[in-house]
Amino acid sequence: MSLPGWWTIDPTEPFTLGPRQFPGRIWTASGCFAYGLTGHEMKAEGFSSPYQGVGAVVTKTVTPQARPGNPMPRLVETNEGALNSIGLENVGFEEFLAKTLPALEEMGVPTVVSLAATRPEEFGDMVSRLHQAAVGFVHWHGVEINLSCPNVAEGGHDFGRDPDTVAACVRAAREYLPDRALLAKLTPNVTDISGLATAAAAAGVDAVSAINTVVGLEVDLKSGRPVLPRRFGGYSGPAIRPIALAKVDEIITRAKVPVVGVGGIGNDRDALKFFALGAVAVQVGTAQMRDPFTAARIAKDLAGV
Amino acid sequence: MSLMQPPDGPRTMIDLPVMPAASCEGVVVANVPVSSGLLQLVVEFDSPVTFQPGQFAMLNLAGDSALVFSRPFSIYEAKDRRMSFLYRVVGRGTRALNALEPGAALVFLGPLGRPFPQPDPDQPVVLIAGGVGLPPLAAWLDRQAGRHAGEIDAFFGARDGGDVPWDLLGDRWNISLDSLKDLPAGRQGWQGLVTDLVASRQDLGNRKDRMVLACGPTPLLKAASRLASARGWTCWLSLEEHMGCGYGVCKGCVVPVHDASGGPGHVRNATCCTEGPVFNAADLAWQD
Numbered sequence: 228m229s230l231p232g233w234w235t236i237d238p239t240e241p242f243t244l245g246p247r248q249f250p251g252r253i254w255t256a257s258g259c260f261a262y263g264l265t266g267h268e269m270k271a272e273g274f275s276s277p278y279q280g281v282g283a284v285v286t287k288t289v290t291p292q293a294r295p296g297n298p299m300p301r302l303v304e305t306n307e308g309a310l311n312s313i314g315l316e317n318v319g320f321e322e323f324l325a326k327t328l329p330a331l332e333e334m335g336v337p338t339v340v341s342l343a344a345t346r347p348e349e350f351g352d353m354v355s356r357l358h359q360a361a362v363g364f365v366h367w368h369g370v371e372i373n374l375s376c377p378n379v380a381e382g383g384h385d386f387g388r389d390p391d392t393v394a395a396c397v398r399a400a401r402e403y404l405p406d407r408a409l410l411a412k413l414t415p416n417v418t419d420i421s422g423l424a425t426a427a428a429a430a431g432v433d434a435v436s437a438i439n440t441v442v443g444l445e446v447d448l449k450s451g452r453p454v455l456p457r458r459f460g461g462y463s464g465p466a467i468r469p470i471a472l473a474k475v476d477e478i479i480t481r482a483k484v485p486v487v488g489v490g491g492i493g494n495d496r497d498a499l500k501f502f503a504l505g506a507v508a509v510q511v512g513t514a515q516m517r518d519p520f521t522a523a524r525i526a527k528d529l530a531g532v
Numbered sequence: 533m534s535l536m537q538p539p540d541g542p543r544t545m546i547d548l549p550v551m552p553a554a555s556c557e558g559v560v561v562a563n564v565p566v567s568s569g570l571l572q573l574v575v576e577f578d579s580p581v582t583f584q585p586g587q588f589a590m591l592n593l594a595g596d597s598a599l600v601f602s603r604p605f606s607i608y609e610a611k612d613r614r615m616s617f618l619y620r621v622v623g624r625g626t627r628a629l630n631a632l633e634p635g636a637a638l639v640f641l642g643p644l645g646r647p648f649p650q651p652d653p654d655q656p657v658v659l660i661a662g663g664v665g666l667p668p669l670a671a672w673l674d675r676q677a678g679r680h681a682g683e684i685d686a687f688f689g690a691r692d693g694g695d696v697p698w699d700l701l702g703d704r705w706n707i708s709l710d711s712l713k714d715l716p717a718g719r720q721g722w723q724g725l726v727t728d729l730v731a732s733r734q735d736l737g738n739r740k741d742r743m744v745l746a747c748g749p750t751p752l753l754k755a756a757s758r759l760a761s762a763r764g765w766t767c768w769l770s771l772e773e774h775m776g777c778g779y780g781v782c783k784g785c786v787v788p789v790h791d792a793s794g795g796p797g798h799v800r801n802a803t804c805c806t807e808g809p810v811f812n813a814a815d816l817a818w819q820d
Contacts, residue, residue, distance in 0.1 A: 258782075259782070261781040266779055266781075268553075269555060269779075270552055270554040272556065277555075287781075295800070296786065299786065302601070302774065302776045302782065304599065304624075308600060309601060311784065313783050313784065316783045316786070316801065464600045513600065516777035516781060516782050517600070517601060517602050517639070517777075518641065519555060519777075520555045
């Protein structure tokens with residue numbers, strides 16, 4: 228694609244977000260590129276690795292304790308999207324801190340650590356320990372607090388639908404995170420997402436990531452029952468891009484907080500739509516599963532190289 | 533009930549050297565039926581391709597018509613710049629693949645996953661394939677026939693005579709059929725389950741050091757696993773799972789495995805695409 232005239236940014240150039248300089252504006256979304264340790268050896272013509280030009284890997288969400296995840300099946304594909312109910316399967320905070328984050332630092336992966344917890348104090352505890360353990364790390368750029376994983380909570384209700392809860396979680400994390408970027412990933416499953424963004428901004432985030440997955444359900448006609456054992460899942464992929472664009476626009480125009488756009492981005496055109504609305508960076512999610520080089524290709528295409 | 537006793541140590545891992553996966557486009561050069569139910573897709577690339585039997589690739593349509601998730605296919609053959617796959621039309625992905633004409637572009641990620649292990653030089657091997665589980669074992673046999681010093685007994689189970697890709701199999705396979713209909717003149721088939729055919733072969737019981745490699749529907753894999761366990765044979769199974777990514781990031785294809793490193797009786801989720809798709813049967817914590 229020839230780049231539009233209004234596009235003058237090189238997304239593989241460093242940019243500043245809060246107290247940090249990030250190496251680029253094309254990131255991978257949480258849960259869609261594991262912890263950032265996978266696939267470094269993979270090949271594609273014109274790329275040294277799937278991480279080339281990628282500004283940050285937002286890690287798979289880490290919780291205070293390891294989680295085995297939800298029962299199978301965990302994924303359902305629809306015509307234009309994917310419904311997932313992975314259930315935050317992860318290695319747990321202790322192993323992440325002891326092994327994963329040091330490995331990411333050693334490999335030079337620009338990292339944003341995604342954290343989820345059930346109480347604000349747990350966010351504070353984890354961020355405080357991250358700050359102590361990784362104080363000298365140069366590739367750890369920030370924390371994204373996951374306030375909205377609809378496939379974990381009972382009945383698909385997100386944790387982060389209440390502005391006061393969002394603010395409490397952000398404050399708890401911000402207190403121990405003076406020198407790295409702090410982002411909050413917002414749920415779209417609310418009537419007023421800008422209210423959540425305003426609350427997050429007032430409590431001290433440097434940006435919000437919008438959007439997380441949309442609550443969805445698919446029915447198996449043969450059995451007449453929901454396909455996913457937990458009934459609800461998180462809907463992602465191309466189908467949610469217009470929803471994401473609308474929510475990003477709403478946040479930017481009403482809440483005046485920097486936005487990292489995420490939702491259905493699979494190529495340079497998709498990414499440009501978020502930048503056109505004023506997003507400072509974007510995250511590639513579901514499309515990263517189809518091709519591990521998707522984010523790298525978008526970065527290269529938008530850099531005009 | 534657990535199918536088998538868990539092994540004593542940490543679960544068995546295959547450690548063959550494998551090529552790093554490549555993400556690229558290929559062009560369809562053939563997409564034709566090889567039996568009433570199986571089709572062969574041949575894809576050509578810009579540079580030579582290789583794989584180890586048991587490995588798979590993720591395939592998708594190119595451009596704007598791409599499916600949200602690519603689909604996993606066992607690799608059947610690779611020669612110079614061409615790779616081929618055998619598949620059955622079962623759903624949306626394989627229907628889309630089936631519609632591709634020669635010249636169509638296709639998105640490829642592979643080779644992926646852990647292949648079948650290498651047997652000891654003179655170790656006897658039994659191959660048990662069912663239906664669309666044929667390609668990885670046919671690939672294994674193609675590589676090993678004439679090179680492996682141990683006996684190789686190959687068994688393939690199909691629905692009926694029409695479902696067997698006779699020309700492709702040659703005369704190295706023992707064929708079992710659910711039904712003897714459509715059996716071509718001059719061809720032979722044994723009626724019944726392929727695992728029952730293997731069990732009926734008394735001569736295979738003479739050695740304990742036999743290695744079973746199996747791929748097919750889950751009931752076949754469980755039966756192969758039980759048979760191997762009863763005879764004291766090692767057994768490696770190639771599992772078929774729905775996959776989102778094929779390279780270990782989405783956690784959508786997990787299978788429960790025994791993992792004694794986590795304590796006695798510990799079971800954990802293994803990612804089928806990267807820790808498999810080939811597993812030691814003794815490691816699988818299948819629930820009946």
